[in-house]
Amino acid sequence: MAELLAPAGSLENVLTAIDAGADAVYFGGKAFNARKFAHNLSDEEIGKAVRTAHLFGVKVYVTVNILMADAELKDLTAYLQTLDAFGVDGIIVQDLAVAALARKVAPNLPLHGSTQMTVADLDGVRFLEENGFTQAVLSRELSADEIKAICAQSSIPIEVFIHGASCMAYSGQCLMSSFLGGRSGNRGACAQPCRQPYTLLCDGKPVMKHEAYVLSLKDLRALDYIDDLLDAGVTSFKIEGRMKGDTYVRTVVQAYRKVIDAHYQSPQGRKKAHAEAAALLEEAFNRTYQDDFLAGRVSRSTLTEHNPSGRQKADDIAGGLSRKLTVYGHVDTAEDGKLRLTAWDENGHTAVVTADFVPEAARQRPATAEYIKGQLGRLGDTPFTLADVTVWDETKMIPASVLNGLRRQAVEALTETILAEYPRPAAGQAPEAAVCKVEQKPEKVQIVVRCDSVDGVAAAADNGADVIIFGGESYHHHPFGTQSWQAAVRAAHEQGVQLWAGTPRIVRENQRHAVQSELERAVAAGIDGVYAGAMAIFAMLRDLNSDLPVRADWSLNIFNSKAAAAYAALGCTGITASVEAMLRQMREMARSCSCPIEAVVQGRVEMMVTESCVISSFAGKGRKNGCPGVCNHGAYELRDRRDETFPVVTDQYCRNHILNSRDLDLAPYYKDLVRAGLAAIRIEGRGRSPQWLKEQVRRYRRLCDGTETMLLGKEDQTVTRGHFFHGIL
Structure with missing residues (x-):
């Protein structure tokens, strides 16, 4: 089954994503992740998030997806060991140093190749698998046909983004924020210069009447491609949004949950689910939507151009976790006569606990099944809800304090039983050292x-x-x-x-x-x-x-x-x-x-490499398909509000390369x-x-x-x- 993977910038987001129907959540800790300015989770919160998620059978992936400095590797070692001890289901990695260190100090941690690794073809996926990765996150620029071709031949799960903000540049290959202001996207501190206005110049003269947001993409909405991607064999459907709040997480997860579940229903059921999901997504934060990369039709309309800030119709309010695990109970006595509670869930997990109390016949108020159910059903903020209780004998006297103690013991024991049986994904195999022609260090530079x-x-x-x-x-x-x-x-x-x-x-x-x-x-x-x-x-x-x-x-x-x-x-x-x-x-x-x-x-130095072509969008016919090749006729640049100009060149694959101004x-x-x-x-x-x-x-x-x-x-x-x-x- 494919998984719906939800973002979380806080513990509250994690709980909201679980409640809304996510199959997996991903988030970052306080360090080493590519959303440096999100709230992120402390180690204590990570531990709690993992325990709660695993109770519901929800996987947890932690982003460790920045480039690491040598000085950080010692602290990173301890952090990886902590994540391993918590039992996270995978870490999302950009830097091969993180992968190598994890294989050494936390070999049970599955490795997922981040979209920051710029993997956009089957050979890139093969490279990840051969280096011990168990899941690959593809670049967001791929068409649905390309994704299908990769999935058909890949032997590891494939993860694709289906919703949220999109970077103009190929992820992992953008240096614009880094070179303009010292805030690197590869270190999780991008200042988003792509969301600023620019003027396109040709041979020094403006091509446009007014500056525009020519490097700002509309948000991705892959709703109309979910059925195709499911049929193609995509394993993980990823939602962007670790900087966003609870309402966004709940709304978007619920929308895609409807469509993924409806894939296995009748055509009428699919149509209804799509309509409901589309209405939900209009309420979520967005910079207007596009699915142009999936369709293979990148054009001027792929850009926000005039509206990069986005809009939010619904209030961004926090929500509690109301999703519960249904449990059942039976109260009787053990061989030594002490009161016993057996609790189980619908997946067959069972816990048996006893109280230091021997029931006796009641003189006035016997503990009826209704009374016992009322006491045991006070599960409050636990992840459980009590469906029913059976009682061996309704003539006994049992104090409420005894039943409350049994309830607390049962919750703890059943929680530990479920977590102990949670099927954590297997880690990949470490690569064998390659044998290659040796190149000696030259005597001179x-x-x-x-x-x-x-x-x-x-x-x-x-x-x-x-x-x-x-x-x-x-x-x-x-x-x-x-x-x-x-x-x-x-x-x-x-x-x-x-x-x-x-x-x-x-x-x-x-x-x-x-x-x-x-x-x-x-x-x-x-x-x-x-x-x-x-x-x-x-x-x-x-x-x-x-x-x-x-x-x-x-x-x-x-x-x-x-x-x-x-x-x-x-x-x-x-x-x-x-x-x-x-x-x-x-x-x-x-x-x-x-x-x-x-x-x-x-x-x-190249600042960006982009699939969206700013030259064809504003100097050509507005689209890449059928472009008359205007990039062959003149020298193009982008001018920012500080009058710095950045050359724009086009390669033989019809991609733009935006170069530094100096x-x-x-x-x-x-x-x-x-x-x-x-x-x-x-x-x-x-x-x-x-x-x-x-x-x-x-x-x-x-x-x-x-x-x-x-x-x-x-x-x-x-x-x-x-x-x-x-x-x-």
Whole structure:
């Protein structure tokens, strides 16, 4: 059976979700979760939530879904052990360091791959399963057909979002809040700059008459797709909303409960349930609704454009837990004559308790069945309600205090019996260490250059690059054909430079074949290695039986030394640190990890990668399907209210990449990079001219060779130093 998974930002939300009919709830603790500014639950509240949920057969998943700093791993260890002791049914994870630590210190904790892992295809799901995960949360951008294809071949449960707020960027791949204000979505502190207004520019001129909320998506409402997703084999239907209140939780859970239950009824029953659910959802907080990604019809209407703040018709009031477990009782005496109460529920759980009291014949007021039922039925705020009681003898005298004591004992004993028999899901298996070609740490710092044209490869190779990354997502929005790969390899190898294949940050199910075909062309052309930009790439390379070395790219969000070690254990021969990592964090990675550590130090950092296309929405026909390719005609930017402009480029998969307004530039701090133990520094040069690449590669070549004599200014306000010296929330 599929589960309806409800959000909870507080213990009250947990109780409300259970009462409304959720099969599972998810929430975060006071630390280590991606809703830093929600109320969240204390350890004591988590324990209570787990006990209450399990009594009703409701699963509990705890979000441990942020990137961890090395300094947090000790506290994280204790927290994971606490969650394991509470018996939670799974933890939702983004950072492979959390998964590796959990397998070591709390091996019974099932691992769920968060949507922050950006898993959007079957190969990504396979990667999670092979690394001990028991459930995968897919990216929200997938169509219903893609989800169906994944479910048909996946051997682990698949979880999809069906309702609530949606991020403009692919989850786990958004750095806009991080680089604009130091509040990282990957650390649970997103300031939501996507909900601010922007103006789209083409060649410096406004495309729009007025600024608009061009990066703000309407809320997801998958109501009309529930039957299709159930038929497709989706296991878990997830509602977003850990920052919302009780009314939202109750209303949305009740709505989807109706539709899921009606799936197994007559067509008339389904139609009625859908109508009732739709009416309920209109009462819940929303920014108006869309299901465009599921339908595969992303357009301007997918955006809120004029109304990002949302609306709420119903008062957001708290509600108590009224859902109860029906129990029955029988009162008699044990072999020693003492009063005994046997209690059981409808699932066969039984508890037997006795009182230190021997009943005697009543002189005046005998304890009738009605009287005993009245005393035992005073179950108050317990999770039980008494349906009936039978009594062996209605002629005895039994004080109310004795019956009250039996009632309390029975509640406690039956609770423990139910919890003891609760079927906690099994954890996954730990992966075996990979065997891969070993790449030695270079004696000198390598200069790595990423570019997306053959001319760019030649410029980088001719001017001192050691390694060139070619392929993956192109800012020139063209595919990399066989001739391009052959020419790029030739241009690099003629100068004694290695050429590695870059791969996309996003691999969607309907693009798996295209990505794998490009990898095959690259391998056939004679590349020297592969940079894995997404988890799916590891499974693809294994299918190709490739023994080429693999480096983990920065889009895998490697933020600490344990995550670096986890990728090294998977066979990676090099690690590119997260662009959110500070230099001291990279120093710890370099000190602790056997792999060479690389850092992006020059060029435009990607703020967002989005499936929704702001260019086609406002400069084209308003929709992606049938777009005339307006992105090919002009340079597009987004301008915010501070007059900062962010370039918008489109790749060959028709995705937008929103770049930072300023170039990252760490050249003045080259000696600090060397002292940190970095083995390689990268220039991000996609979309840049051969002349720009020539100048930047020469600049860093002189620094690496020790021939740079010009004074490099450290107070240049036209560039950014990223997070190398200033951390993130």
